[in-house]
Each structure stands twice: as structure tokens, then as C-alpha cells.
Amino acid sequence: MLPYKSLIQLKRDSSVALYIQLCNSFINLITNGTLQPSDVLPSTRLLTELTGLNRNTIKLAYEELISQGWAESVERKGIFVLSKLPALSEKKKTDSEQKTNTLEEAFSWTNPFKEIQISENYQQSVLTIDDGFPDVRLTPVDLLMREYRSISRKFYGKNFLKYGFPKGSENLRSALSRYLSDTRGLVVNPDNLLITKGSQMGIYLASRLLLTPSDSIAVGVSNYRSADEIFRYVGAHLLRIPVDEHGMDIDFLEDILKKQVIKAVYIIPHHHFPTTVTMSMERRLKLLKLAKEYRFAIIEDDYDFDFHYDAKPYIPLASIDHNRNVIYIGSVTKTFAPALRIGFMIAQPEFVRAAASLRQLIDKQGDSLLEEAFSSLFENGEMERHFRKSLKIYKQRRDLFCEILQSDFSGVIDFKIPEGGMAVWSVFDQSISLPKLSLEAGKKGLKIADGSFYNNEVFIPNGLRLGFASLNETEIVKSLELLRSVI
Amino acid sequence: MLPYKSLIQLKRDSSVALYIQLCNSFINLITNGTLQPSDVLPSTRLLTELTGLNRNTIKLAYEELISQGWAESVERKGIFVLSKLPALSEKKKTDSEQKTNTLEEAFSWTNPFKEIQISENYQQSVLTIDDGFPDVRLTPVDLLMREYRSISRKFYGKNFLKYGFPKGSENLRSALSRYLSDTRGLVVNPDNLLITKGSQMGIYLASRLLLTPSDSIAVGVSNYRSADEIFRYVGAHLLRIPVDEHGMDIDFLEDILKKQVIKAVYIIPHHHFPTTVTMSMERRLKLLKLAKEYRFAIIEDDYDFDFHYDAKPYIPLASIDHNRNVIYIGSVTKTFAPALRIGFMIAQPEFVRAAASLRQLIDKQGDSLLEEAFSSLFENGEMERHFRKSLKIYKQRRDLFCEILQSDFSGVIDFKIPEGGMAVWSVFDQSISLPKLSLEAGKKGLKIADGSFYNNEVFIPNGLRLGFASLNETEIVKSLELLRSVI
Numbered sequence: 001m002l003p004y005k006s007l008i009q010l011k012r013d014s015s016v017a018l019y020i021q022l023c024n025s026f027i028n029l030i031t032n033g034t035l036q037p038s039d040v041l042p043s044t045r046l047l048t049e050l051t052g053l054n055r056n057t058i059k060l061a062y063e064e065l066i067s068q069g070w071a072e073s074v075e076r077k078g079i080f081v082l083s084k085l086p087a088l089s090e091k092k093k094t095d096s097e098q099k100t101n102t103l104e105e106a107f108s109w110t111n112p113f114k115e116i117q118i119s120e121n122y123q124q125s126v127l128t129i130d131d132g133f134p135d136v137r138l139t140p141v142d143l144l145m146r147e148y149r150s151i152s153r154k155f156y157g158k159n160f161l162k163y164g165f166p167k168g169s170e171n172l173r174s175a176l177s178r179y180l181s182d183t184r185g186l187v188v189n190p191d192n193l194l195i196t197k198g199s200q201m202g203i204y205l206a207s208r209l210l211l212t213p214s215d216s217i218a219v220g221v222s223n224y225r226s227a228d229e230i231f232r233y234v235g236a237h238l239l240r241i242p243v244d245e246h247g248m249d250i251d252f253l254e255d256i257l258k259k260q261v262i263k264a265v266y267i268i269p270h271h272h273f274p275t276t277v278t279m280s281m282e283r284r285l286k287l288l289k290l291a292k293e294y295r296f297a298i299i300e301d302d303y304d305f306d307f308h309y310d311a312k313p314y315i316p317l318a319s320i321d322h323n324r325n326v327i328y329i330g331s332v333t334k335t336f337a338p339a340l341r342i343g344f345m346i347a348q349p350e351f352v353r354a355a356a357s358l359r360q361l362i363d364k365q366g367d368s369l370l371e372e373a374f375s376s377l378f379e380n381g382e383m384e385r386h387f388r389k390s391l392k393i394y395k396q397r398r399d400l401f402c403e404i405l406q407s408d409f410s411g412v413i414d415f416k417i418p419e420g421g422m423a424v425w426s427v428f429d430q431s432i433s434l435p436k437l438s439l440e441a442g443k444k445g446l447k448i449a450d451g452s453f454y455n456n457e458v459f460i461p462n463g464l465r466l467g468f469a470s471l472n473e474t475e476i477v478k479s480l481e482l483l484r485s486v487i
Numbered sequence: 488m489l490p491y492k493s494l495i496q497l498k499r500d501s502s503v504a505l506y507i508q509l510c511n512s513f514i515n516l517i518t519n520g521t522l523q524p525s526d527v528l529p530s531t532r533l534l535t536e537l538t539g540l541n542r543n544t545i546k547l548a549y550e551e552l553i554s555q556g557w558a559e560s561v562e563r564k565g566i567f568v569l570s571k572l573p574a575l576s577e578k579k580k581t582d583s584e585q586k587t588n589t590l591e592e593a594f595s596w597t598n599p600f601k602e603i604q605i606s607e608n609y610q611q612s613v614l615t616i617d618d619g620f621p622d623v624r625l626t627p628v629d630l631l632m633r634e635y636r637s638i639s640r641k642f643y644g645k646n647f648l649k650y651g652f653p654k655g656s657e658n659l660r661s662a663l664s665r666y667l668s669d670t671r672g673l674v675v676n677p678d679n680l681l682i683t684k685g686s687q688m689g690i691y692l693a694s695r696l697l698l699t700p701s702d703s704i705a706v707g708v709s710n711y712r713s714a715d716e717i718f719r720y721v722g723a724h725l726l727r728i729p730v731d732e733h734g735m736d737i738d739f740l741e742d743i744l745k746k747q748v749i750k751a752v753y754i755i756p757h758h759h760f761p762t763t764v765t766m767s768m769e770r771r772l773k774l775l776k777l778a779k780e781y782r783f784a785i786i787e788d789d790y791d792f793d794f795h796y797d798a799k800p801y802i803p804l805a806s807i808d809h810n811r812n813v814i815y816i817g818s819v820t821k822t823f824a825p826a827l828r829i830g831f832m833i834a835q836p837e838f839v840r841a842a843a844s845l846r847q848l849i850d851k852q853g854d855s856l857l858e859e860a861f862s863s864l865f866e867n868g869e870m871e872r873h874f875r876k877s878l879k880i881y882k883q884r885r886d887l888f889c890e891i892l893q894s895d896f897s898g899v900i901d902f903k904i905p906e907g908g909m910a911v912w913s914v915f916d917q918s919i920s921l922p923k924l925s926l927e928a929g930k931k932g933l934k935i936a937d938g939s940f941y942n943n944e945v946f947i948p949n950g951l952r953l954g955f956a957s958l959n960e961t962e963i964v965k966s967l968e969l970l971r972s973v974i
Contacts, residue, residue, distance in 0.1 A: 015871055016670065023799075024672035027806075028672060028806075031806075031807040032809055033809075064798075068768055069767060069768035069769060106782065106784075106835075107697075107751070107778070107782050107783050108750070108782060109784070111696075111840075112841070113845065136645045141645070144639075145635060145639055152629075152631075158628070161623035161628070161826045164826055197851070198851060201849060210594075210596050229848055233848060263594075280556060281557065282571070291594070297594040297596070311551075311554055311555075312507060312510075312551055314555055319518075320518035324593045325594055337645075337648035337649075338649055339647060339650065339855035339856065341850065341851065348593075351596075354598045354600045358720075361687070361691060361717050362688060362691045363683075363685060363687055363828065364687050364828065365826070365828070367826070367827070367828065367857065381502065
């Protein structure tokens, strides 16, 4: 007889009934090959002795096993594993044998993401110079909670809990239309607007709709890596265009356009990632003109519009585009909180409808509750109040951060004061190894990246984005002190 | 001179400063061609008269216009639209001319979703027999709010607002691992588990990773349309396998496998959509055996596991699969609230890692706040309490609903009492036109579908899923009365 006493492990404090646990134990023994078709099961009396369970519990388990089609009762002989079951496994393999049985062997697929790293843990709560994230301590969570409470009481029939719409909440689409018109002269109606989960989803949806394998897309020599990864994943060919202090070099682009077809151009007109330069108005207008002439789409990723410190930001290309070549992508995640994911895509109604269909295939819809709450925060002005308040604080932080860089890092870090955004693009002297710096800083309690995220096949700048927004003034002083000490 | 008085519209109650509004008005006039390069702008004095604005406001607007690169000041002559601006538009077109300038002309793309409908409005609050949705009036929103409040106070450094992880919250992954092991003998550790936004996202991610264009996937003759749409969208060829009262016909599948390569098989083992049949254990085991032999993946969409009324549900194929051919997909959205989107995918660690990378490209991560709240609800037992409570209520509703169908619709509707799920698969007598029925019912205040969602190229059943779960007993009686009255 099998060593049932050790094979059958029951949890008496579980919310799962004991007879179900027992039944599942037997299923497991059958499916892993310990019990084979036609094997006899122990009698209820014997099992009562071995497990200490009530005999009725055991009977119930056997009945369940029979009704699920795993066993059969043979009169006067006992209960047997169903003889006609296909043998599922050989007798149990040893552990080392099982390890060789990898996924690649079970079915065929190829992993296109072997190189991509994903994060699995929250940042340790040590001092961190990040890539340019907001300070979530400033996020008005209380206001959000107030909206949640009020919505969860107010909505008739709890509509906000039902299936919603792939385009997003009607209220939020109206509120955002007004906000975009007020802040950036972008006159859209809700038909032009799809709520997304952030800029990333906007780029993904636009890329899927615009690009088919072997299409070409123009991007900066330096560029936001997560966008590059999407373009590559959908099979597009990346054409790298130089980026200087006025943004993407549109004359260079024009020369290429004369020679080959480009399906789309991806730009980050405010605070190009990673170098934070803003595209000049002249180049913006020329790009629009080229788009009309050569019939390509412009994916305008303007995630950083709301954080511009000195002058007013330029109005988006989308606001000047009367030919409708621009697909405008923005986000509220950087301005409210990265984990509360609301973004938007602006385009012509048919493109928006197609993007909504694709979004519906991917995940049906957004988080209705969050969308309704954000809609209220825009309508009652709290969202803009929060933007203005944090803008003021971030400007102070930027100034302090850059002052210290200027005074303590001269000759070591080359940088320009960014007009907006949450990070300073800092090119380190070639004598400094960033991976080593990152390691040494880590030892002293300062978390800082090694710069590899900003590199690509043609751009290896020995640079880092140094995020100032998520650090208060004390933390700025301390973290830059630590950084200085390891250079 | 242009009719500035009517061209310039300012909102005095807006939160946007008047000088910015004025500046944006001029930009708009320039970009739509009303003002052309080198045109002179009205003097500040004149504009003061026309608009009633303070002269300093107008000066500020002009300064802004100049600093943004739209205009230039010429000494003693005035302010002009920048001469070197590329002319962006011809003189403004008439409305009818502009309408011919459609998106297809602006850049080239093809819309693969022309046939797909998307919902844009909340259901009217009329009586609705839906497709099998939960009753959101039972959703314990108060408990969710309590968790939200407690999390928003508790978390050190507001980690839940920062960027999180594409695999989902660690806490929720642990809680779900325990829950899945307790309820369905599915022994997984968090490495095997990806949090998604619902079953839909699980199917999308798995399809993208498994299927490349022209690969074949086996699906039921009748099948969940939104899954079919994903498979088609990624370019796969659909092989239709018959489905009878024991689920998908695996012998039929075997015959096909002898002749051609199949990359994956998609099944809904509990309560097949739309017909609600449950796959027998014998077929489940045979399918696993075939998967091992022919090396294909099984996408097991078990979204309905938690709602099984009479017997216990079968344990999933994933729980018996020692060869790891199964990608198991489940969801909490049907059991909690459709708009609060949390689902999961179970697979081998490498597949989960790849799915997380893809998810990261699509939308970075899930809603951390919701994930943390659900984690607490699983841990403190409230989630299972809610499941048990609603299971009991839905069983009563199913019984009442089926009793009435039996007594009042005999000869008109052919159905079997479903063992689980939230809908009765009802085949109507051929003399009844469902589109007409839907129309007539609508006139009497009963919203009911026209059945087209369940049809496909080989399956045209004149059938409807009649959802009973979202209706209370009074509503069930009334809605079936209304339905009877229009037949």
C-alpha cells in the first residue's frame, strides 16, 4: 500500500472543506502517476485510521471523486481508479528528470523579450536619484479618496461597476477636451479622444494601427527606449534622425524622405527623452509641412507638456495641424501618480474608433472608477490646482539641483538647465564609468542607474537623467553629496 | 483689417490667463492661414479698443507670441507674423472643402476593425436581460473603499502610487496563489502568475506570444467571439472543432492533428461560451495527452470556475498538467465587478516573464491601488465570503429563471439548466426572428440582444444567452413576462 499518511496533507484551518481537500489529493496522486488506472483505493475504514478524518468525510470525498469521473465503485470489491482513464504520467519522475522537461519542449514558441528586463520589486526605501519621476508624496490621495467615496454613493444603479466603454468614461472625455482646449489650444471634441492607461498604451495602439512589418518609422538618434521597443516589436524598421539643441533635425529627415517612404515619425517635442531638448517652432512647422507633402503620420508624444517652468510651453503640433497628420499622445500619470494610469490619444474619429477596437481586444476598457474620479478632479479644478502647486515646488527643486551640479560637479558633469520635465540630462566625463559609479553609490546608500537604459545601437553618451522632482531639498543636498563622494 | 472682434473669442471665467488665450488665438489665426507670414498684427492700442482688454495683457500676449517664434517685432513699424515661417495653410478653406480632406488622405493606414462594434454609452436603466453579467448591486463596494482608505494611510512612502511591476502586485500574486491552490488544487508559486486586467488581456497576451501569422489554432464551432477576434487579429487560422454536451469533441481534434500542425487549442472548459456546456473529465485528460504528443499549447479560459452551482466544479486542466502545456486564464471581474478589472494568467515562469514584458510594452503595469486592495480582500477572506454569498443568490435566481422558462416558454425556447455561470443558453424556435424580437422587446422597455454576437461563419443557432444573475426575483418575473408578451 502507498504511504497515504504522508502523501495526503490536509489543512484543517483552510476555508476549503476537508472532503474537497481529500478528493483533490487523490486527483493529484492519479494525475502525477502515483496511482494508475485500475488501482484500488484504500477502504474508508482504513483511511479513517490513517487520517483521523470522520468516515462520512471520506465517503463524501470518494463520491466527489466518482462524480468527477476519476474513480468507479465496483460492488463488493471497493473503489478503483477509473480503468479507462488514459494514463497521464509514467510513474513519478525524479526531480532532476522533471527539470529537463522545460517549457520549450512542451510546445513551440519563441520568446521575443529575452533581452527586456522587468521590475519585480519596489524600490528599497533608500535615497534614489531616479529617471525623472514625480514625488508621490505630493499626490492629493485624500482628494481622490473623497471622489471615490462620493462616486460609490452617487451613481444610480452602480453603473461605474458595470462594463464600460473602450473609449473611456464619457465624463472624463468631456473634461479632458475642455482641459486640452484651455491649456494648449487643442480644439477636440470627445470623438477625437480615447482614454488610455498612459502614454505607453497610446504609443502601442498607434504603432499597431500604423505600422506593419518592414514599414519604416523615423525616431531620434537618442530616443525613449520603451517606444523603440514597441516599434521593433511590431516589426518596423527604425530610421535614426539626429537630435540637436532644437530637437529633431528636420532637414536631415527631409533628405531621407526624398529617397524612401516613411510611414510615421515619432517625436517628443517637449523635453525629448532622454536629452530634455524642446523642438523649435520652426522645426515643428516644417515637420507638419513635410507630413502633408509626404503623407506620413506624426506620433507626437507630449507626456511632459504640463511641466514647463520658465516660458510657457509651445502649443502642440496637434493644435496647429489642420491636415490631421498628428496623433497626439499625453498622460496624467506623470503629473498625478505613476500607478494611477490615465492617459489619452487624440486623433481623427475613425482612427480613435479603430484604436478603441484594438484596446477592447486587449483589455476591454479602463478602470471606470478611476476615470470618473479623475473627471471630477478636472471639473472641480483640483487637478489643475495640484499641477500648479507641484510645478512651483519642482521648479524650486530644479533650481537647487542645478545650482549644486554647477558648483560641485563642474568638469565632471556637462548639463543644461532643463526648461521643463523632471530630470537633468547629465553627460559624465569619459573618465567616469557609470556602471562602476552606480555600484559605488549603491554601497553608500544612494540608488542611481548605470545609464544603460539611455544607450542604443548608435547613441552611447555616458549620460544619465538625474531626476530632481521626487527629492525634497534635504534629499537633493544629501543625494548629490553622496554622488560627489563616489566620483 | 481682419474682423478681430469676432475672430478673437476670450473666456473671462477660464482658469487660463487672458494673455495666453489671446496668444493662442493669434497662433490659431496663423496656423489656419487667416494670418500669413509677414502680415502685420494690430497695434496694442487698436486691440485694446476691440477687445476691451488691458493694454499690458495685450503686450504680454505679443511677447509670448514672439518668444514662441510666431512673430517678430520690427522697430517703429509694429509686430509681424514671422516672415520665415513656412506657410502652413492656404487661405482658410470653406467647410465643405475641409471635409473632403479625410484621414485616409493625410497618411496611409488600414483599419482592421471596420466590422467591430464598440459600446459608447451606459445601458439605459431599463430592464435588461444581458449576456450573463454579475449583479453589481451585490458588489461590496464599501469593503473596497475601506481597503482603499486603509492602504492610502498605511503604505510607507506611498509606494502604491509609484511605478509598480508588470507582473502585478507581489501581495496579490501571493494571495491568488493561495486562493487557487485552495479552490482548485492548482499549485503555483508567484513566479507562475501574472496579474492581468481580466481574461481578455490574458487571451491577448497568450495569443501574441504563441501565434504568428498563418499558425493554426483550434477553437469550438461555437466560441467566445472576442477570443476569435484576437486570434484573427494576430493573423492565425481558426480551425473549428465541434462542441457537444460534453464539450469540445477531442476525437475530431485528434483526426485533424494527424493531418496538420496545430499551434494551440483554446477551450472554455467550464460553461463553454455561449452554450454553457462543461467539458467531461475524460475529454480533458485526452486533450492533455494529445497536447503532450503533438506539442501544442492549451489556452484554458476558465473565467467561470467560481460560479458552479450543483456539483463541485472540475479541477482545471492546468492542475492536472504535469507536462506544462496549459496556459491557464482566469478573472475576478465576473465575480466582483466588471469595471474593476483584475484577472490572472498561470504558466511556466519563462512564459509569464515574456507575457509581463509584452504587458509592459502595452501599458506598463496594472492599477496598483486596486491590486493591493484585492490582495487584502483575499487575505481577510472577504472575497470568498462575497463569492459564496453571491453564488447562493445566483443559484436561486437561476432556478427561478429556469422554472419560468420551463413553464411559460415550452415549445418556444429549448434550453438546459446550466450547471454554472450566469446565463441560460436558449435556442429559439426557428419561426422566431431574434432581431425582430429584440426590436419589439425594446419598444416595451426590455433590452435584449438580437443574437448576432453568438453567430459566426459556421454557427448560426438562432440562440441567445439569457443572463439571470443581474436580475433580482421581481425583475426576473417581469422581464420574462415582457419577453413572453412579444413572442
